[in-house]
Amino acid sequence: MPLETDFPQGYEKRDFRVVGKRPVRPDGIDKVTGRARFGADTVAPGMLHGAILRSPHAHARIKSIDTAKAEALEGVKAVVTRDDFPIHDAVKEDRGLLDILVNCMAREKALYDGHAVAAVAATDKITARKALKLIEVEYEVLGHVIDEDLAMAPDAPILHDDLGYDYGKGKPSNVAGRTEIGHGDVDAGFAAADRVVERSFKTGAAHQGYIEPHACLANIGADGRGELWCCTQGHFMVRDTVTQLLGMDVSNLRVTASEIGGGFGGKTAVFIEPVAVALSRKAGKPVKIVMDRHEVFRATGPTASASLWVKVGAKADGTITAADALLKYQGGAFQGSPVDMGAMAAFACYNLENVRAVGYDIVTNRPKQAAYRAPGAPMAAFAVESVMTELADALGIDPIDFRLKNAARDHSKSSYGPTYNEIGLVETLEAAKATEHYNSPLGPNQGRGVACGFWFNFGGQTAVTLNVNLDGTAALSVGTPDIGGSRASMCAMAAEELGIDYDDIYAIIGDTASLGYNDVTDGSRATFASGLATIQAARQVKERMCARAARIWGIPEDAVKWEGGAAVPSGPNAGDHAPLSFRDIAKMAGETGGPIAGHHEISAEGAGPSFATHIVDAEIDRETGRIDVKRYTVVQDAGKAVHPAYVEGQFQGGAVQGIGWALNEEYIYSDKGVLENAGFLDYRVPVASDLPMIETVIVEKPNPGHPYGVRGVGETSIVPPMGAIANAVSAAAKVRATEIPMSPPRMLKLLRENESAAKAAE
Amino acid sequence: MVQVTLWGSLRDYTDGRNEVEVAGDNIYQILQNLGQAEPRLKPILEKGVTVSLDGQIYRQNLMQTVRPDSEVFILPKMAGG
């Protein structure tokens, strides 16, 4: 029975037995009893504590670093600085790697407030902190720039002498790159429009805000081999990056992913791991580094802030004739803001003949941005969805009808070029329109907003192993760290394929020495890609079990098929044999040829984009500018919801992160370029009492690229909220909000200006 | 030959063209041949791009078969969160 296991065979319609139910997750008990071990929860005998000294300046030349006094302090076992991080060949040839190295430990210059400049390892935390105070760093403070628009100005302080979009043609600049997406003729399109709306927007830099600070424990032996335990979205990425940065053989470092206390993209990069390994190597002892919250805000994440301009034109009947956008994203002190993806995602919900999006990648004296849930898309969507609703209003068309008229559909050409396969945007719009929420009355000072969102979703390198145990249970080892309950989905898919009980499968995250390479858990890929590999591994197990049954029965392998969790004879020449269950064959594995396992290693592709439509009711206090989200509904296409409760959880979590970004979250800098709100007190993520219940509608339009129809769901949910809330707030306030966060001072100012303008017009 | 569409800003490296004809039976060959035909694109292709083949996004799987009538787009490198 040959099985094509290299590539997915596409969607197969079926009735599910386990998939689509809501079983308890395999790691659940550990997580409700405090037993689960996260990044900071492990120790090693003889362990030292590491701590990192960070620049207090936004931009400064580091003239000298004197570590003598720190090294002399009793209990200090190692101190590292830039001198301990030579630029190895692999780094020299790769600008991306070089940037990571420089971000982990500053070289000639400190590029932002919080940039690491030295680190110590000592026998306890208090001594380590004391030692940091003894390190003497001489800085020459330089001019700095924080804002993306100011960074593009001709007289802006320049961060890198060897960077600039026009580098080679002229002088260096803070513009690291330009991107352009689109097709058709936008000028002709605008000329054909009856109504055109254009606006400029700004968005603040939002941090991923995971509750678990970065933590790791490195243990490197005198032979140069070692182990690293850390909380990360991708331990294989950590292994490869750390070894390349430090000039080690990849095989000399085994990385184990701890339980991870949230990531949202922010843990797809390394920050402290190379430092811990360098300290451990130097001290000859295990070294643990745990960031504090202040460090998390100053030196990891956030996503880019943006300055945006959007123009859309339409015919009187609502048909869009042209759409244009200019996106300027600052991604902190190094190139690589997610503006490319912002430009591609900006108009991805619409079926447009004439479309263009131009983006600039800008560097500023802020921490190096890290991916944040659908990187680059939410800010672009905020601007685009604001303009779409304004245009719909101007034409007197219901905002959902306007979107339906112009929505991207099955096999339509996407705004970024390629032709879509089967997609579920229209279904989400129709479902949204039919909700009780959309048809309910509003109270005074309230407004309702809708917005759509899109995310690509990715597959990527994935390897899983499924080992059958003698008692008929199975152990599934996957290589994508489980951030939000993905192990439950893997177990469900394996049980579905094998025809055994969900509870008979236990999933773990394998370390880097136990599995083939796995890409990070990003791009909403874990349930899709590891799930795909799990299905294929399970099919391999079934194939092998059928072969064992054939041996037992003495019939050809192709005369056995798998049915209802058992091998059964099949075909005219198979003979009459009682079915052999999964458990029966598992028990006889040793006698029939040895252990039974399934593997699958794949570069999974075909994730299929996911679309969403959100509805929000917001109320504004006209005297204080404070906004209250009264009601919220997420409608999103999941393809197939493997574990609907965790799918809803992704919808709700993304929506609430979007609410935070829309209303209060932002990086606030002093005029010296120092981050002023580096803590949960003043970086205001939503608390429980800020929110209503988040209603959810799961749309299931099967992804043709997955046997169960699964699409990634994790990221799309953060794309529509800011636009939806801005539309609701603008309706309630009767003035268009163009800056997020729509914090009370900003909103009150807008209301007052609008009142003054109205009075002047009278 | 396969018609390959480049994302807008790559026009800067192809004398204003964003559609080019390239030979190749899979994504890898297409990228190799594109780099040879348009040497100024080579460093960008080597740094990493995403390929859309018949509407499907490929970040890595370069061995995917490309037919003469395939729809091929070269897009910026993508990552998720």
Added chain:
Amino acid sequence: MRYEAPTTLDDAVGLLAAEQGVAKVLAGGTDLLVAIRSGRLEPDLVVDLKRIEEMTTVTPEDGGFRVGAAVPSVRLGQHEGLVAMWPGVVEAAGLIGSTQVQSRATLAGNLCNASPAADSVPAMVAAGAKASIVGPNGRRDVPVEDVPAGPGKLSLEKGEIVASILLPGKPERTGDAYLRFIPRTEMDIAVVGVGAVVTLGTDGTIEAARIVLGAVGPRVVVADKAAQALVGTKGDKAAMEALSQAVSAACTPIDDKRGTREYRIQVAGTLAKRTVAIALERAKG
């Protein structure tokens, strides 16, 4: 750093007076521990007050209540007599931090942290509360508004401790209230805070008023002109408008991460109207 937990006030004063280095008092610790952890403060001695009987009780006195310096906010909310008499003060104390912080945070600690944005201070000042200060030279009572000397600075002498706070008896037909403005619903520091106490005559006219503002100056602002705008009125719309304008005029705030100067001035006026409205309702009984 040394940690001491004396059981008498005399011992506490003695420890603080004798310390040559930096000595700090620990009541709830919700500000102190953050300062130590961040490295902003490196005390040589921390004196925990929670083992001292006098500091941990609420006792009736002169028709009002004496609140020990180490009594956590959660206990104020559970004290029926206090809630009935000074609901505004109790609500203000109830706004300090989360439920968890409520188990620790104290009125005296909120006062001695000397932040202009402390929630309980405008409410206490409006109520006419007095701090009982004990030190090497004995005991003295001062109005609570005189304890902070400026942001982070106290008017206490070396060795002195705020031992308790006396909330006086409430006059008849008097109501108090405290409101603050924050961007979220919880967990923020006040952008503006307003404490109000009003006393009505038998005909419902406002006979006396106290309006106290937080987070709009280096110390709390006792807005006498704003109070005067109410006296002799029944709190009608015109009086409230005058109140609002007088409050805004009394504000001297700064721009910071929590709000702009302009915003604080505008919102203080609005908030004062809302606070006084509640106090009026309470005064009417």
Added chain:
Amino acid sequence: MTKTHVTTTINGDTVEYLCDPQETLLDVLRDRLGMTGSKEGCGTGDCGACTVTVDGEIVCSCLMLGAEAEGRTIGTIEGMAEGEMLHPLQRKFLDHAALQCGICTPGILVAARTLLERNPEPSETEVRYWLAGNLCRCTGYDKIVRAVMDAAEEMRGRNHAA
């Protein structure tokens, strides 16, 4: 460095330890006693991940010195289940998928248990305000609130039956 000797009760057991006067109760629990169920998310009392009970009241263990625990009664997440028997809140969190990454879960469970001891029938608003000091970044709180209310209902039913 002079250390402080402390005798206290944790989850019903008498525990003795030596700690540095600067160490918080959270440091002591995690680093000295190996009780890593309480998490440090912020160290400033703003996230609630380190919530424990002290003499029956919930506190952030990062805002209390280890030395202050002398003679007190401490409760942590490790003491919430009785042997193999989960507390109804723990079960309901699993049933409702009220956790995603799980880092905030111990603190939320400890806080919610105290709420239900005080108020067996909390409204949605009361649950939300009681838990306002416990940040969760994954769930948007929806399923957490539902799980707490469902656990309350089950516990009320059980108490009536008893």
